[in-house]
Amino acid sequence: ETGVTQTPRHLVMGMTNKKSLKCEQHLGHNAMYWYKQSAKKPLELMFVYSLEERVENNSVPSRFSPECPNSSHLFLHLHTLQPEDSALYLCASSQASGGAGYTQYFGPGTRLTVL
């Protein structure tokens, strides 16, 4: 499945580093999402972009900064993270319309470890 790609697949960073996660979708969708998946917790929605505008921001700390330059690309900029931010970060995309068009298709994820 190459509809949604994410890079890098694995990332180890120190608490003072700045890094970025990249997501690209090849499905012609208009909405893109960032999720965080921690051990033994449900997926947590972090950000939603529809038509390149942010429509949801679920009380995410400012050390996470999203960017959506166009409908095919989504970035998550990271700075001064904490060890508890270590998790699998998943990107997803969907059509921006209602009903079944909201089916979200996920990328393979970036496994982030903060030392």
Place this chain on the structure above:
Amino acid sequence: SQELEQSPQSLIVQEGKNLTINCTSSKTLYGLYWYKQKYGEGLIFLMMLQKGGEEKSHEKITAKLDEKKQQSSLHITASQPSHAGIYLCGADDSGAGSYQLTFGKGTKLSVIP
């Protein structure tokens, strides 16, 4: 806010056996999604159910949404090692097709050859 409870949390079955995973919501379900996840990887979309009583099948996997639209079940017939993974249900509870899906914690399935 809506909560989804999946049961069982984990399941170990012998290859060839049938199994069922349940997803129960605290509210009416307007859209219920089933995904499969291999450990540490992304989610693979399986099926989406919207109407009460709806049933969909893909290969040996069948999903149903009950009439009252507060529970869904995923049934695998004649399980194979390739079915192993984590099964997650996700729900849109707004009725209008919102951007936010609530997910359950997942059911980990192991299939023993």
